[in-house]
Amino acid sequence: MRIKLSLQNMAARVELGDLAVSDSPPYCIHGPTLVFRRYYQEKHTSRQFYACAVHRNRKGCQFFHYTDQPLSGEKREHYMSLYREYQASLTQSHTVSLSSSSSAAPPINSISFCIECSLLYATDKDGHIHNKHSHRERITKEEAQQPTLLLYPASDNKGQAQYFFSDKTHSFILSEMKRLNFSHAICLGTPKIFEALAGAGIKGFLLDIDHRFHQFYGGEVFQRFNMFNGFFYDEGKGKESLMRFIESVPQDRILLIIDPPFGGLLNALRTGVDIIWNLIGTECSTLLVFPYFNEVHVTESFPTFLMLDYQVTYGNHRYYGDNGKKGKPSPVRFFTNIPLPGLVLPTDEGYKYCSVCNRYVSSLNEHCSICDCCTSKDGRSYKHCHQCGTCVKETHDHCLTCKSCQPSQHDCQQKSMRKSGCFVCGAFDHKKQHCPSRPSRHLRNDKRKMSFVSKRKPVLRKRLKSKSNISSSTSKT
Structure with missing residues (x-):
């Protein structure tokens, strides 16, 4: 059937x-x-x-x-x-490798790239096979070192889709890495950042599911990896290669940068991240990229993470670029276990320092004395609603019928029709996360317990204690 x-x-x-x-x-x-x-x-x-x-x-x-x-x-x-x-x-069609470990690597000026086949080839030997395809004749050294200049980005939003950070976001990441003294980075799904590390004097290791990078990188700096189940495709050497990279540097100088598909399940992603953290031996400093409106789900799977106000933009995304969708700022943010007071956001890009919260925030993010934190999530000003007991968007007003803050011109009847309860049992008095009919979260995650929990850095525990007020306040919005 x-x-x-x-x-x-x-x-x-x-x-x-x-x-x-x-x-x-x-x-x-x-x-x-x-x-x-x-x-x-x-x-x-x-x-x-x-x-x-x-x-x-x-x-x-x-x-x-x-x-x-x-x-x-x-x-x-x-x-x-x-x-x-x-x-x-x-x-099987890979006939040319630019890997530094490959003794058979031909000179750069003898290699061309077929755009349609996503394939490097020897110009004199195989040029006749690709001459009717769209191709780049005799690639440059810069292109060889930055394959994202050659490879057409994958565009399947339900599977493999590649969106690369804008130059502005690149600059922010690299400047903070230098300032915080990170010497090594594990780039999980971030090939563009991996390319930029060499120019910044930072050693990188790329974990990505795209097999096309095998033509450009050897196993000492690249391994195919599925971030949602922690699977190394080279089951014999993949994990060992990453371990050699990790063992070459102190744990506190490694930064893990993750840019996952936004439609992926975060608790599945946590499984893959746990494997990397276990190899490192601790929950290393990590930057996770995700939209701000998924903050609750991110912090549920990564409870030590807090959200930065920095607006992450992409160079090849229709809506999440520097201009945004219909003039709106990008909703993508960094979630991190790095103490927020230690991260400096660029003031020339519209950020300021809040002395009360002891962190950098968006210039329009005003501190609320009632909530005791800077409450804005989308980078625009919020206002406090005394009936709701939390800060809301300035475009929202409290509706006595809906008993919550809604857009000024909303339809109360339409909202009530859209109201949805728990999709596990259908009840309206709770959501899926708190459903008594749902299997116990502790039972489901029992096998995912970390072997290094007791070894976590004291700085993380200290940060969580000092930031507990901010965390509890921001979760209200």
Whole structure:
């Protein structure tokens, strides 16, 4: 029977499943699958299934298997053979490698790049194969060192999509790394930053799922990695290569920079990040990029993280660029476990220092004496609502009918029709996170406990204690 289920269509009712059943997940062609749980509100039940850890809909990957259905060893081996065959096909056409560890690397001026095939090739030897394609004849040294200048960005927003930070955001990251004395960076899904590190005198290691980077980098600085399940595609050498990089520097001089797909599950991302932290041996300093309106979900999966006011922009994103959507600022922010007082935001880009909060904030983010913090999330001014007991956008007014602050011209009836409760059981007095019918969070995450929790840096514990008031205040908005 054909199962017509789609992660895209039922995304609002799907979350990461029990990790206890995923010790040995089957493979799809993209690697080990993840366990998801789908809730059936009308039946007050749920069911778990295996699905692709890379693509978030069935168009990208059709793999689907309920966890309560038998999966024979023969079937598992069949899935594994499909995985190996597909992965081999990704790199079998690679005939040229610019890796510094490759003894057969030809001179740069003898190499060209086929844009349609995303392939480096020897100009004299294979030029006839690609001469009818769009290509770059004899690439430059700069292009060889910055492959994002050559590679066409992946654009599947339900799977692999590549958006690169703007020059302004690059400058901020690099300047803060130098100022805070970080000498090494692990770039998780941030190839553009990885390229910029060399010019700043910082050593980097790139973890990315894009196989095309294999043509440009050797295993000593690049490994294919799935951030949502922590899978190294080079199972023999991937983890060892990263360990050699980590062991070459003190833990407190490593910065982990993460730019995940915004549609990915954060608790799945935490699984991949935990693997990196475990290799380092501590929860190292980390920058995570995510929209501010997902702050609650970010801090649920990363409880030691706080949000910066800095507006992250992208050079090739339609809405999240420097100009923003319809003149609105970018909603993307940095979440970090670095103490916020230690991060200096550029005043010439519209940021100021709040002496009460002891951190830099947006210039329009006014300190609220009642909430005891700078409450704005979107970079614009907020106002305090005494009925709600929190700060709200200036475009919102308190509605006695809705019993909450709403846009001035809102329709009360339409809001009540849109009201939704818990999608696990359907009740309106709580949300999914607090549903008594939902499996215990502690049970689901029991296998994810960190082996290094007791080794965390004292500075993190100190920061959490000193910033507890700010954290509790900002969570009200």
